[in-house]
């Protein structure tokens with residue numbers, strides 16, 4: 418790389434990071450893109466991968482191919498996970514070494530928020546990457562196959578009790594997609610499974626679905642999910658999940674071997690050395706109007722990890 422140019426390291430090649438590296442002037446800057454995967458993906462359709470409606474390759478493509486096509490091969494790519502940033506040495510520490518920067522752009526998005534109950538992450542299924550979507554897909558298909566040859570009705574029902582926690586956009590889409598499987602696919606592809614042996618339940622702590630959207634969207638989602646045979650439980654917050662038993666805030670319980678968690682996101686944690694900087698609200702990086710992280714020199718944050726507050730939009 419040409420050492421006279423300013424070196425920009427970009428952490429994360431999602432919507433924000435990939436667009437940034439495509440558009441920045443490569444004559445002026447040396448760019449290195451760092452992502453924990455070797456491919457870019459399109460998160461809004463993870464739920465369709467999870468429900469076998471589309472293949473993972475329909476929503477992902479290799480960074481290296483894209484960088485040759487859209488950046489004439491002038492962006493260096495590292496498949497690495499960023500662990501920490503040493504601000505005094507101006508370098509990013511990864512699993513395999515360190516990468517020096519003059520300017521750093523953090524664009525590594527959000528991760529699942531378990532609201533302090535981190536043990537949950539080993540118990541539930543999540544939907545924040547292609548790998549996680551494929552894991553859901555494989556498990557649903559496996560359960561349908563097992564259930565289709567299971568003579569014991571009670572066991573069959575237990576295998577096919579799917580629960581989605583969180584009635585935001587991702588939860589509504591995920592529950593709806595499993596509902597479509599129940600309503601439209603089950604009879605055709607699994608004629609040995611009676612329709613009533615599969616349950617798809619959606620739990621939301623607030624009193625409506627899609628709480629951040631319009632009242633009309635909430636009502637339409639409710640109506641449509643019901644038509645897809647999804648059981649909707651509003652105003653019910655999950656408190657714990659252990660030994661396949663869900664417990665809710667009203668003390669009620671439900672047995673389910675497959676719980677999909679879509680109840681919240683938070684900025685990915687990143688450690689900083691040489692400064693006492695801490696990530697802000699929701700794990701985001703507070704920035705000015707130019708995406709410069711407040712309190713850190715030469716570091717920018719874009720995309721979902723950015724927290725840019727104004728008086729008008731606090």
Ligand SMILES: Cc1cc2nc3c(=O)[nH]c(=O)nc-3n(C[C@H](O)[C@H](O)[C@H](O)COP(=O)(O)OP(=O)(O)OC[C@H]3O[C@@H](n4cnc5c(N)ncnc54)[C@H](O)[C@@H]3O)c2cc1C
Nearest residue numbers: 429430431432433452453460461498499525526587720721
């Ligand atoms: C299931 C789901 C459905 C969604 N549906 C919609 C929708 O319908 N409409 C909408 O507008 N938005 C939707 N979103 C939100 C949308 O996807 C995000 O707003 C958008 O992806 C944010 O872009 P980003 O670049 O900030 O982060 P991301 O697109 O999440 O990209 C982050 C990148 O960083 C990489 N990365 C993560 N950690 C590290 C690390 N430590 N080191 C290096 N690389 C790392 C990841 O591999 C990824 O490539 C949805 C999200 C999900 C999960």
